[in-house]
Amino acid sequence: GALVYQYPRRTICKSGTSMRMECQAVGFQATSVAWYRQSPQKTFELIALSTVNSAIKYEQNFTQEKFPISHPNLSFSSMTVLNAYLEDRGLYLCGARKELNTGQLYFGEGSKLTVL
Amino acid sequence: GDSVTQTEGQVALSEEDFLTIHCNYSASGYPALFWYVQYPGEGPQFLFRASRDKEKGSSRGFEATYDKGTTSFHLRKASVQESDSAVYYCAFYDTNAYKVIFGKGTHLHVLP
Numbered sequence: 341g342a343l344v345y346q347y348p349r350r351t352i353c354k355s356g357t358s359m360r361m362e363c364q365a366v367g368f369q370a371t372s373v374a375w376y377r378q379s380p381q382k383t384f385e386l387i388a389l390s391t392v393n394s395a396i397k398y399e400q401n402f403t404q405e406k407f408p409i410s411h412p413n414l415s416f417s418s419m420t421v422l423n424a425y426l427e428d429r430g431l432y433l434c435g436a437r438k439e440l441n442t443g444q445l446y447f448g449e450g451s452k453l454t455v456l
Numbered sequence: 457g458d459s460v461t462q463t464e465g466q467v468a469l470s471e472e473d474f475l476t477i478h479c480n481y482s483a484s485g486y487p488a489l490f491w492y493v494q495y496p497g498e499g500p501q502f503l504f505r506a507s508r509d510k511e512k513g514s515s516r517g518f519e520a521t522y523d524k525g526t527t528s529f530h531l532r533k534a535s536v537q538e539s540d541s542a543v544y545y546c547a548f549y550d551t552n553a554y555k556v557i558f559g560k561g562t563h564l565h566v567l568p
Contacts, residue, residue, distance in 0.1 A: 346498070374556065382494075382543050384558040391554075434501055437558070443488050443556045445550025447499030 342368045344436050346448030353424055354456050361451035363434030368435035369414035374445060375407070378431040387432075390417055391440060424455045431443040458483040462546045462559035469536050470567050477531040477562045479520070479546030487548040489513075489522055489529040490556070494543045503544075538566045 343366040351359050363373060375387040388398040390411040398404060411417040417436075421428050431452045433444030462479040469475060481489065488507040492500040504513035506522040506529065513520055518533045531544060546559040 346499075372554065378560075382561045382563070382566070384545075385560075386555055386557075389553075389555055397553075435500075440554055441551065443490055443547065444502050444505065445500075445556055447501070449499045 342366075342436075342438070342446045344434060344446045344448040346432075346434050346451050348451055349449065350452040350454070352454045352456060355425050356420045356423055358420055358426075359424055359451075359453055360418060361432055361434075363417045363419075363436065363448055365415045365436045365446070367435075368438050368446070370371065370417070370438070370446075371414060372440045373411055373417040373435050374435040374437075375417075376433045376435060377420050378433055378450065381431070384433075386420070397431065397444050421453060429453055429455050458548070458550055458557060459545050459561040460488075460548055460557055462544075463562045464560060466563040468565045469566065471537055473566075475531070475533040475536045475540075475564070477544055477546075477564070479506065479529045479559060481527050481529065481546075481548050482506060483548055483550070485522070487550065489520075490547040490549070491518065491520060491529070491531050492545040492558070494545065494561075496542070499534060500545060511566045517548070535565070536566045538568050540564060541566045 345364045369377040372391045377385045387402045390396045409419045433450045493505040496502040504515040506513040509524040523531045543561045
């Protein structure tokens with residue numbers, strides 16, 4: 341079956357430091373990866389959509405300078421939260437899909453970021 | 457803009473109760489519609505989808521019917537179990553931007 345692993349599961353960092361998180365697709369080729377942030381209230385914010393061999397598209401309020409993403413192949417993507425502050429807290433979820441033109445996403449368990 | 461609105465907050469039921477979680481969408485054309493479920497400590501899981509008017513999606517006893525007339529995709533289950541306690545998300549796929557738009561989630565508590 342299709343599985344997505346995210347690492348690390350949780351990180352605690354000091355304000356102003358950075359955190360890198362990884363997303364690994366197992367059992368399928370992830371042509372597209374969507375990075376979301378889930379708030380403590382459980383709402384989703386789409387950060388960016390990354391497709392192999394295409395430019396990464398960031399949503400309003402999210403920038404490459406703050407959330408650089410790498411998607412070098414069909415099984416791996418990573419995102420870094422640079423200069424993290426309190427408002428960056430949340431559960432960062434990676435949703436991978438087999439084909440671009442589908443809304444069916446396979447999610448990992450998320451990387452929870454706590455900022456002190 | 458395009459959006460999804462679903463029953464907000466929490467829904468508390470007893471085992472064997474009937475469940476309805478409302479979902480309405482605002483989008484042009486025929487977006488594909490989805491339900492996802494998220495159990496505590498896990499990422500969201502795809503439950504099922506429907507992509508045309510009157511199509512019914514179903515999985516694990518849950519079902520929803522795509523209704524273009526009322527722009528709805530309400531989630532229903534005839535008899536809930538304690539193990540169904542989770543957060544349920546209605547979502548649609550924006551084919552122009554290739555992105556999945558999620559509702560705010562509905563937290564279902566099923567009491568034994």
